[in-house]
Amino acid sequence: MQHAKSESDVTSLAPSSPSRSPKRPVYYVQSPSRDSHDGDKSSSMHATPNFNSPMESPSHPSFGRHSRNSSASRFSGIFRSSSGRKGGRSKRNDKGWPECDVIVEEGNYDEFDDDKAYTRRCQILLALLGFVVLFTVFCLIIWGAGRPFKAEVAVKSLTVNNMYIGSGADFTGVPTKMLNVNGSLRISVYNPATFYGIHVTATPVNLIYSDVVVATGELKKYYQHRKSHKNVVVHIEGTRVPLYGAASNLEVKAGGAVQVPLTLEFEVRTRGDVVGKLVRTKHHKRVSCPLIIDSTSNKAIRFKKDACTYS
Missing domain, CATH: 2.60.40 (Immunoglobulin-like)
Known part of the structure; x- marks a missing residue:
């Protein structure tokens, strides 16, 4: 037995009809304030985002998935906790911006500095040795040239x-x-x-x-x-x-x-x-x-x- 729909039911189901296009959601953008006095004013500002292509439109089916994937891939390496676990919550500072852990590259670069210093010392020693050898040869030649003069x-x-x-x-x-x-x-x-x-x-x-x-x-x-x-x-x-x-x-x-x-x-x-x-x-x-x-x-x-x- 079918029950007749009331006018209130029809009215409540009207926005969910597929024939009508959903309203565009309103996105709020929060930006840091320049001064501490206008922090409340800037936080309440809102703007409609600009979309360069249909793919970026909120009405497109792949919009949510694409944006989530790109944001996830972009910030997956940044919002990692210091303990190495993925998916950890990011900390926020007093202005609401997320704090990121600094990735420290492993490796000791002192070895390269030591190698350069060792090479420089070797070059200096070789130069001095070459100078001594050349000067000794020169002195021997001069000595041999002056020897016959008695x-x-x-x-x-x-x-x-x-x-x-x-x-x-x-x-x-x-x-x-x-x-x-x-x-x-x-x-x-x-x-x-x-x-x-x-x-x-x-x-x-x-x-x-x-x-x-x-x-x-x-x-x-x-x-x-x-x-x-x-x-x-x-x-x-x-x-x-x-x-x-x-x-x-x-x-x-x-x-x-x-x-x-x-x-x-x-x-x-x-x-x-x-x-x-x-x-x-x-x-x-x-x-x-x-x-x-x-x-x-x-x-x-x-x-x-x-x-x-x-x-």
Whole structure:
């Protein structure tokens, strides 16, 4: 038995009829207020959303599903709780905006910094090592180039100012022949080096009679420039030198003249600073000259080129 619908029932069922289009829902947009005074006014504002396509329209069947999927995919990774559970509730701040957890990327980047620092140190060490090697090779080349330049030494003359042989006693009181010698020796030194000077020194210059040093002198140290000649004078002196048994070999000529066979010996040493104190060249030359001195003659004894031995 069918019951007749009342007018009130028809009226209540009218909005749900499929023939009529539903009213568009009203969407409220909540935005943060600029000032705390107008917070209530802005929260009550409403606007009708704009839709660019039918797919975005609320009347389209896929609108709700599409919007939910897109919003879910957009914020699924943001609104995760710190404990790792999905679907947790997001916290909101005092203005109503959701607070999101910050995703911290895992990984230690200090290893890359350490690798870069290690590589930089290795590069610096290699550069220093290369510089040292190149500088060493350069110094060796310079040293080899300066090695052949040896100083040339020549004995020019010996002048005996005074020579006296007489009787006396040594410091212990033993009687013997005593010899006094006073003279000067002239030496020539030539530096053939083209790019460095030399420092010249010498061992004591000795006059030797039968293995006894009867006079000695000293060459003062000096500096000589490149490609230069220099004549130096060495003062030689011997005072009251005891001859002991060697005096028996002396020949006394007429007029009391005595000829004494002597040997002049010394060594000249040169040092060239090629590259400061890092690269140096050193040479030495030993000189030996036999001679005979007449006690009554004051003439200078000149030495020929082959009169002395240079080694």
